[in-house]
Amino acid sequence: MTVFDRLEAIFPPDRVITDPVRLRTYECDGLTYHRATPMVVVLPETAAEVAAVVKACAEFGVPFVARGSGTGLSGGALPRSDGVLIVTSRMRRILSVDLDRRQAVVEPGVTNLAITEAVRDQGYYYAPDPSSQQICSIGGNVAENSGGAHCLKYGFTVNHVQALEIVTPDGEIVEISEDDFGYDLLGAFVGSEGTLGIATKITVRLMRAPEAVTTLLAAFETIEAGGQAVSSIVGAGILPAAIEMMDALAIEAAEAAVACGYPADAGAVLIVELDGPTPDVESQLAEVIAICVATGSFEQRVAASAEERAKIWKGRKSAFAAVGRISPAYIVQDGVVPRTSLGEVLAGIDALQTEFGIRVANVFHAGDGNLHPLVLFDDTAPGEGERAEVVSGRILDLCILHGGSITGEHGVGVDKARYMPRMFTDADLDTMQRVRCAFDPGGRSNPGKVFPTPRLCGEVPRVRKGSPGEIF
Numbered sequence: 001m002t003v004f005d006r007l008e009a010i011f012p013p014d015r016v017i018t019d020p021v022r023l024r025t026y027e028c029d030g031l032t033y034h035r036a037t038p039m040v041v042v043l044p045e046t047a048a049e050v051a052a053v054v055k056a057c058a059e060f061g062v063p064f065v066a067r068g069s070g071t072g073l074s075g076g077a078l079p080r081s082d083g084v085l086i087v088t089s090r091m092r093r094i095l096s097v098d099l100d101r102r103q104a105v106v107e108p109g110v111t112n113l114a115i116t117e118a119v120r121d122q123g124y125y126y127a128p129d130p131s132s133q134q135i136c137s138i139g140g141n142v143a144e145n146s147g148g149a150h151c152l153k154y155g156f157t158v159n160h161v162q163a164l165e166i167v168t169p170d171g172e173i174v175e176i177s178e179d180d181f182g183y184d185l186l187g188a189f190v191g192s193e194g195t196l197g198i199a200t201k202i203t204v205r206l207m208r209a210p211e212a213v214t215t216l217l218a219a220f221e222t223i224e225a226g227g228q229a230v231s232s233i234v235g236a237g238i239l240p241a242a243i244e245m246m247d248a249l250a251i252e253a254a255e256a257a258v259a260c261g262y263p264a265d266a267g268a269v270l271i272v273e274l275d276g277p278t279p280d281v282e283s284q285l286a287e288v289i290a291i292c293v294a295t296g297s298f299e300q301r302v303a304a305s306a307e308e309r310a311k312i313w314k315g316r317k318s319a320f321a322a323v324g325r326i327s328p329a330y331i332v333q334d335g336v337v338p339r340t341s342l343g344e345v346l347a348g349i350d351a352l353q354t355e356f357g358i359r360v361a362n363v364f365h366a367g368d369g370n371l372h373p374l375v376l377f378d379d380t381a382p383g384e385g386e387r388a389e390v391v392s393g394r395i396l397d398l399c400i401l402h403g404g405s406i407t408g409e410h411g412v413g414v415d416k417a418r419y420m421p422r423m424f425t426d427a428d429l430d431t432m433q434r435v436r437c438a439f440d441p442g443g444r445s446n447p448g449k450v451f452p453t454p455r456l457c458g459e460v461p462r463v464r465k466g467s468p469g470e471i472f
Helices: 003-010 020-026 047-060 112-122 138-144 185-189 223-235 248-258 278-294 306-317 319-325 339-356 384-401 417-423 426-439
Strands: 040-042 064-067 084-087 094-098 103-106 161-167 173-177 198-205 212-220 242-247 268-276 297-302 329-332 360-365 370-377
Touching (some): 003 040, 020 040, 047 084, 047 161, 047 198, 103 112, 173 185, 212 223, 212 278, 212 306, 223 268, 223 278, 223 339, 242 248, 242 306, 248 306, 268 278, 268 306, 306 319, 319 329, 319 360, 319 370, 329 384, 339 360, 384 417
Parallel strands (some): 040 084
Antiparallel strands (some): 094 103, 161 198, 212 268, 212 297, 242 268, 242 360
């Protein structure tokens, strides 16, 4: 008997995919630069089916990778050419909503926005809001500890997950909770990028909708002036729900894609959203506008309706996909720097553009220094992809140099694994591996991700060749 025989015994034929053409649908996530065709894809609909697949993988020594909606941007859901891809997109039920306890229990395939849509009429919402919230799955958000524009005020996924049902790498179904005593297993699992198991049920925290929400769009001649406005707003003791910035190249892409109508000739735009009690929002708005004017803003627009708010956000939310209108290919980075270093790092990125002849569009969560530079290149031009990779890595070096991190919310995946030694010592990486090995001593759960080289659990370091999906 083979693992294929076991999978065919678990699922009906329409939920086991082996056709080479159909398999290519799953060869990458949102980061299309890395590709690998899975050996087989399965489509479970229950936690028991997920557990059965994982047990089969354990029995036959086959690696497995979990995938949600496939919107990740670090290659975290890149499949294994010798493994099973477990796609949870059919597990999309909202199992319960308890407004008295302000929580909802959902399956991993539920989309981020669907939770808010289920409770909006009752005056509640789910706070984490990645740009892909219309299609990204909660299971993927848990794996990557996703954030979004409003994480400045409300935090990341880990701050809004109260409990998980998970399938461990040996196929057991267990529950972990923020109320558990001892080690913080919940905190360890959220953001572990699928290396510790698969979430099959997620209990999330719901929040009361604020009394008032106001969105401001401020245009600046330069990105440096916009950065100064951000520092001044935060320095004034104001904590907006979100502070987002886009440079001229990102604005150009957004205009081409969705005609968002941002001010013409702006070198940068700042989106500031304030929420809370109406008197507080009104007073803070006046102060923010005054700060923007004082730091060089030549135009300010305050949304007068929900429709106008949506139009302001449309350009920002579409930015990643929009750059496809101005570049054949691109790499999305996700470095983090202290707010006080934004100007220096952005200047460094500008210098890299000149040095390598590679354009970079800057879109970022300015309030918490989470940069999302989009490195643009022509993948048909000889050597340009390689130069883009160098620029991408140098941007991460800039972030580390200024006391930041190589990732804020997109994860490490395969894309940034080689940069981990630039930020962490060998002792740090060994400690991380020990945590992983406590959950997955066989190294079957999403292998080849996060860590640059194998160190523990019987993994033998050696030089490897082949597709990214063949790295262990």
